[in-house]
Amino acid sequence: MTQQDTTSQFEEILRRPAQPDGDNLWAFVVLPEFASAKLPRRGRTSIEGSINGHAFQATLEPDGQLSHWLRLNEDLLKTAGLNFGDIARFEIRSVAAEPEPEIPTDLYHALQAAPAARAVWDDTTPLARLDWIHWVTSAKQAKTRQKRIVEACDKLSSGQRRVCCFDPSGFYSKAFCAPKAAD
Known part of the structure; x- marks a missing residue:
């Protein structure tokens, strides 16, 4: 396209x-x-x-x-x-090329503490990094978010470059929606 x-x-x-x-x-x-x-x-x-x-x-x-x-x-x-x-x-x-996404502080620190995960992270595309960030930040609870950060580092350390089984559109999981408008 x-x-x-x-x-x-x-x-x-x-x-x-x-x-x-x-x-x-x-x-x-x-x-x-x-x-x-x-x-x-x-x-x-x-x-x-x-x-x-x-x-x-x-x-x-x-x-x-x-x-x-x-x-x-x-x-x-x-x-x-x-x-x-x-x-x-x-x-x-x-945009002609997806810009580098801003890494949330907690995910950044976890990646810094896991050199193998950081190496794979750095070798992925901005879109892949955006999906990892979206997966982490879409957690509704702090406990789930922390679990996803640990899982992301583990998966990246093992060479997994993309988030598996994550629906970034929210259509199948109904995880995302537009804000509700005030009356």
Whole structure:
């Protein structure tokens, strides 16, 4: 699929999350089915584009319905002059190359303590690393997250380069969904 094949234009209403993160102001949109279908994967995927003509780059999250949702932070909302309930114009496309994902601190420390795991980690693709990170961070409980970090290091140390049996779209496991919108 070429970069041009992934381009979509659409308008969506900016939604306020019912459960925001503390004092952080952010909005979200769920991508229309046609726009999500043009992207290269149903799991986390990075895009670039514009909102009301203002450029941005972001990582889309899977919504568990074979589509994606996009979190818009406060800075981007201010730059684009948008607020909750506004209709925004989007143009998006997948990035030419997936950027290096940010490694959560707990996973980073575990990889540093396991040189064999770190060697395999460093030899995988950014998409494979993104799936490992997504698998770890999608744990609902701290205990499960810690167990997944240990398992990830064990699997990587044994040469396993990809997360096995993990549905990054959330469709089959129903593990992921878009945020609930506030009324």
